[in-house]
Amino acid sequence: MSERVTPGHSGGLITLGTADALWAGLTNGSAVPTVSxxxxxxxxxxxxxxxxxxxxxxxxxxxxxxxxxxxxxxVRRAAAELNVVKMDHGDLVRIGPFGGAPKQKQNDTAPLRWRQRIARELQELGDVERAAPSEGRLHHLAGIDWRVLVEETRDRTVRAWWLPRAVVRLLDAAEHAETRWLQAARTRQNSTAAAEPPSQRRQIRAAGGRQTTSPHSPTTAPRPYNGELKELLYSALSRKHGISRKVAEWMCAVCRTTPATVLDHCHEHGYVRAPVCQSCNTQERPDHLYSNDIRVASHYTRLFDTHNVDWLRHWHRCPGCRTRTTLPLPHLAAWTAYIACRSLRPTHRAPRGRKPCGVLRVSWTGSQNAPRSCLLTVTVDFCPSGEHRVLAQIPYREAAERFGTWLAETAPAVAAAAGPDRLDGLPTQPRPVIPDTNSDGQALF
Structure with missing residues (x-):
């Protein structure tokens, strides 16, 4: 029989069994599955x-x-925050496996690092379908039943693990909150050790050697990003001591709801854009990218349609892109296929009206460093009728001009800040696009 919360003691201490029952009851109707x-x-x-x-x-x-x-x-506050989260089962983020990820030694008492935990457990279990709960061991992270959400897709011998973006942001927030809590605990421990004799030090030693101080150690909430890193070069900033800790002090500059974890930067011009969360950092990642080829997936709806103003403002934080009123070549190619060629894409009959044909793909020859020789080719693959057709071939300069016109209509404020009036200090030779051929996708743009 589960324990009951004692009436009249709201806000006081409750036992762990009571907390489990309270958490399960309060989150029973949540869009995000939780554990009991x-x-x-x-x-x-x-x-x-x-x-x-x-x-x-x-x-x-x-x-x-x-x-x-x-x-x-x-417990009630945590449940209330989780209950307002809306989850789109179609908006998925790939969480592994990534060949370049470092292999870590198993340590059940280490901090969350949820990506590594999920990857390790899925590798041990083999297939998600065989992942039945082990006796006495419930697989969850921060009270969230991640195995209900993980999907495994197979493409011949390749498999990938995915989670809804809303859950990724929740787990990123949990990981960030834990890191801040531990940092505050260590700071307080050091100050207490200096002020009090050893006999009066109050410490709680965790399994695995971790130490914390009073469980009520304060933490500082991340602050909004207001352009503090504007026009700084990533190559210089990334080498500064403590920059990772500095990044964690901001909220994500794109979604503005999750603590930042990484510095996003333009790989063509080398400038820092802004601190972003891991979820937004992966939002730009194509499903498929070689040195000159992109598959245009459904998540481009967010980048160029439903959340286009946020993303255009973010991309134009790079002085090079803003001055030239354009985007890095992979982004411009994806925009050309998804927006500029939308009317050219054929459709097929479907049970509910008509459905766009196949999967869009865009490739290019030449380089943005030599615009006259750069040509974008938009193609439809996997056509239901067995056809593979070229929709359009658009020169780079024409694509850039079309983008400038669309930008002025879609995001006037972003377009007003752009223009060829600040060429001083920009790289004379923009760096080439950095290809990613092993699906790790962490440093594409």
Whole structure:
């Protein structure tokens, strides 16, 4: 029989069993599936001084009788934050496997690092379909049942793991919150050690050697990004000591809802755009990219349609792209296929009206460094009727002019800040597009 929350004690400490029941009950109708043992089953470890629930750190306290408890109000807040998350099952982010990812030694008491945990467990289990819960070990992360959400797709011998973007952002927020909590705990521990004799130091030693101080160690919320890194070169900034810690102090400059984790930059001109979260950093990634070939997938709807103003503003944080009123070559090629050639794409009959033909692909010859020789070719692959047709061949300069016209209509404020009036200091020879041929996709643009 599950424990009940004691009436009249809202906001006080409740036992872990009660917290599990409360979390499961409050999130029962959430769009994001949760588990019923978020505080008591692996990888939750109360001895660390905290547990993760959704995107929130909930402190654990050792009460009388050796029992551990958590603040009821914090559990309720975490559940309320998770319940407002909307999830689109079609908006997926690839989370692995990536061949270039470093292999880490298994450590059940290490911080979240949820991508590595999921990759490791999926590799151990083999197929997701065979991933039945092990006795006494419930696979979840921050109270979220990730195995319900992970999909495995096969393309001959290649498999990939995906999660809805909303869940990726939740787990990124949990990982960020945990990192900040541990940093604050270490800072407080050091200051306490300097001010008090060893006999008065209050520490909670976690399994695996981690130490924290009082579970109520304060953390600083990330602040909005306001252009503090404007027009800085990534090559110089990325080498500065502590830049990763600095990035974590901002919210993502694109979605503005998740803590930033990486510095996005333009690979053609070398300028920093802004700090972004891991989810937005992967939003630009094509499903398929070689040195001169892109498959134009459905996520370009967000980049060039539903969220186009946010992304255009972000891309034009690069002085090179802003001055030339264009985009990096892969982005311009994708825009040309998805927007400029939209009316040329054939359709086929479908049960509910007509459906666009096949899959768009755009390739190019030449380089943006020599615009006169650069030609974009837009093609339809996998046509249901067995056809493979070339929709258009557009010179680079014409594509750039079309983009400039569309930009002025779509995002007037972004277009007003662009233009050939600040060429001083820009690279005379933009760097070539950096190809990605192993599907890791972490440094495409």
């Amino acid at each position: 043992a978020a505080c008591t089953c692996f990888p939750a470890d109360v001895r660390a001084g905290y547990v993760l629930l959704g995107g929130r750190v909930v402190a654990t306290v050792k009460a009388g009788g050796g029992q551990w408890g958590v603040p009821e109000m914090e």
